[in-house]
Amino acid sequence: MKRFLPDEAATIAFGQEVLDALPVDLAGWTMLLHGELGAGKSTFARALIRAAGHLGPVPSPTYTLVEPYSLSRGNIYHVDLYRVSDEEELRYLGWNELENGCRIVEWPDRAPGITEQADLALTLTYEGEGRTADLVGLSDRGKALVSRLMPKGPVT
Ligand SMILES: Nc1ncnc2c1ncn2[C@@H]1O[C@H](COP(=O)(O)OP(=O)(O)O)[C@@H](O)[C@H]1O
Ligand SMILES: [Mg+2]
Secondary structure (H helix, E strand, O other), X not given: OEEEEOOHHHHHHHHHHHHHHOOOOOOOOEEEEEOOOOOOHHHHHHHHHHHOOOOXXXXXXXXXXXXXXXXXXEEEEEXXXXXXXXXXXXXXXXXXXXXXXXXXXXXHHHOHHHHHHOOEEEEEEEEOOEEEEEEEEOOHHHHHXXXXXXXXXXXX
């Protein structure tokens, strides 16, 4: 499912829309965020976390690797694997324990093995002044979510 996001507000609205499409209980969902530096991965993650009810700042997990949020719909873990070089390091950061929440992962290609555990993959790419979002369902429930979102926006 592709969607053109002309500005930051559109990326934020899309993050809210994806959150709305997820089940009330977010536990166990894993979403991968692909895209170059500045493509909008953190903007999208922040919008989703705020839409889930978080009121404070959403700091970048670049150094901490994981920023946890305990929210009414469950835990959300904002993960940034930029500094991770292999799956072994994932164990150190306690990746498996994050299964009790929704994992939103920037730079997921640092640990390719997590793709098989993921439900959704969002790729953000530069297009003119804006960005294109390409949301793909990986699991059955992820595919179902994407097909529910599809009618709401222009499909390309
Ligand atoms: N759809 C969009 N069109 C244009 N600019 C955007 C869009 N979405 C986000 N931005 C801007 O691009 C930058 C994205 O930064 P960030 O979200 O930190 O990217 P990343 O986490 O992918 O490195 C921010 O300055 C944000 O305002
Ligand atoms: Mg980022």
